[in-house]
């Protein structure tokens with residue numbers, strides 16, 4: 358953000374937020390046992406997505422993961438009665454969460470001597486439905502015991518400031534946003550590519 362007149366307030370909030378953030382990650386090194394038309398099988402568990410399947414055409418090893426920054430910052434954000442402060446704390450939390458996921462990516466790249474890596478998350482595309490959260494969590498074992506993240510009945514994660522997905526090696530970076538036609542999304546990381554959507558078989 359620009360360093361405007363309320364910058365010192367933001368600085369104070371960043372310092373306070375740092376004490377409330379507990380970044381944690383769980384991941385697993387998995388080998389793909391089977392690839393069929395729109396499904397891959399890992400540890401006997403099936404994940405169904407044409408896009409994921411295509412992204413893993415030439416890949417044998419993948420890294421399912423969940424990352425979180427814990428619940429304390431969220432609780433502090435909810436407890437605040439100042440809407441601007443709530444907005445800043447929420448934004449700080451989102452940035453911390455993305456930083457945590459990037460940290461995991463850099464760690465995996467260095468530990469397993471990989472160059473490029475991309476990820477996909479269940480529910481980010483219609484093609485890889487949110488229902489795939491359950492099998493993803495099953496692959497990772499007891500995620501709640503490991504890092505305190507659990508799935509609720511709507512398949513959303515608690516704490517809310519958590520992210521799940523699968524990292525995989527890629528020569529060319531892949532972003533789900535390339536296949537997502539959502540307009541005016543503030544989190545978009547790549548332009549929508551209709552031709553690519555046809556290549557991936559999710560648009561006729």
Ligand code: SF4
Pocket residue numbers: 481482533534537538539542543544545546
């Ligand atoms: S454009 Fe937005 S909604 Fe679509 S995949 Fe990217 S971040 Fe998600």
